Amino acid sequence: MLEKALDPMASPPISCFIIAMNEADRIGRTIASVRDLVAEVVVIDSGSTDGTQGVAEAAGARVIFNPWPGFGQQKRFGEDQCRNDWLLNVDADEVVSPELASEIRGLFDTSSPTVAAFWLNDQIVYPGSTIPRPFARDHRFLRLYDRRRARFADSTLFDNVSTGGAPTAKLKNPLYHHTVRSLDDLIAKCDERARYNATFAKKKSKTVLALRLVTEFPLSFFKYYIWRTHVFGGLMGFQYAMIMAFYRFIRIVRMNAGTASSDGALNVTRDLAVAKTAPSAARHSTTVS
Numbered sequence: 667m668l669e670k671a672l673d674p675m676a677s678p679p680i681s682c683f684i685i686a687m688n689e690a691d692r693i694g695r696t697i698a699s700v701r702d703l704v705a706e707v708v709v710i711d712s713g714s715t716d717g718t719q720g721v722a723e724a725a726g727a728r729v730i731f732n733p734w735p736g737f738g739q740q741k742r743f744g745e746d747q748c749r750n751d752w753l754l755n756v757d758a759d760e761v762v763s764p765e766l767a768s769e770i771r772g773l774f775d776t777s778s779p780t781v782a783a784f785w786l787n788d789q790i791v792y793p794g795s796t797i798p799r800p801f802a803r804d805h806r807f808l809r810l811y812d813r814r815r816a817r818f819a820d821s822t823l824f825d826n827v828s829t830g831g832a833p834t835a836k837l838k839n840p841l842y843h844h845t846v847r848s849l850d851d852l853i854a855k856c857d858e859r860a861r862y863n864a865t866f867a868k869k870k871s872k873t874v875l876a877l878r879l880v881t882e883f884p885l886s887f888f889k890y891y892i893w894r895t896h897v898f899g900g901l902m903g904f905q906y907a908m909i910m911a912f913y914r915f916i917r918i919v920r921m922n923a924g925t926a927s928s929d930g931a932l933n934v935t936r937d938l939a940v941a942k943t944a945p946s947a948a949r950h951s952t953t954v955s
Contacts (some may be wrong), residue, residue, distance in 0.1 A: 682700045684758050690817065691716075753813050785834060795844070849909065861920060
């Protein structure tokens with residue numbers, strides 16, 4: 667354990683919670699980025715076999731085991747384990763930048779914020795880099811929020827915070843997302859998420875799926891390469907955009923196969939699908955951005 671434990675009196679009244687599965691190589695960095703910002707760090711582990719629990723505890727976190735129930739459900743479980751009402755959720759492959767930590771700390775200098783939640787800018791960091799590419803604009807989501815007015819949706823497939831119309835605000839500084847260990851890791855992660863999404867996504871008509879089989883890859887490539895600015899990431903950015911576009915295409919292929927299949931070969935039972943896909947998906951992250 668660390669010699670210096672988390673000091674609630676020196677930090678804003680925020681609990682940070684992280685869901686994890688086999689993240690021993692990354693979770694220490696994540697906890698270090700929030701350790702001096704929040705009053706406590708809670709890690710919800712769904713059965714790691716690589717020592718993630720010990721790494722998290724050594725970094726100062728409280729670790730709780732919970733079998734994998736789904737993305738939204740696991741985060742709702744995490745919410746309930748926290749001691750404070752203001753929550754910061756980060757994934758085990760994300761890092762709160764020093765600038766973002768300072769900005770969050772400033773929100774609580776005099777009193778608690780009046781809004782229910784804050785939007786954070788997620789910026790992907792390529793393997794071997796420590797900062798995002800120029801002009802990064804990957805994703806934006808609600809991750810700092812008051813659980814009395816906002817909660818993660820009860821969804822097996824998605825992990826989105828719902829505010830029920832309560833007011834929100836934006837934070838300026840970025841959350842760094844080390845989502846890619848390597849290109850091989852990204853390919854494996856996308857394949858798993860494609861299977862998981864195809865299993866739990868809402869059914870769509872064969873006509874819609876047939877149209878998307880034609881349009882999904884080119885539109886997704888444009889989305890990632892141009893709109894999300896991976897064009898500024900050089901060769902790595904091009905490869906990332908191609909892999910992500912292929913992931914989106916394969917997801918539609920599998921959804922179409924599941925819709926067309928009469929024997930349920932793709933959409934097997936929930937327990938079997940979770941056993942095959944969820945632990946590895948949670949290992950990589952909760953969001954394919």
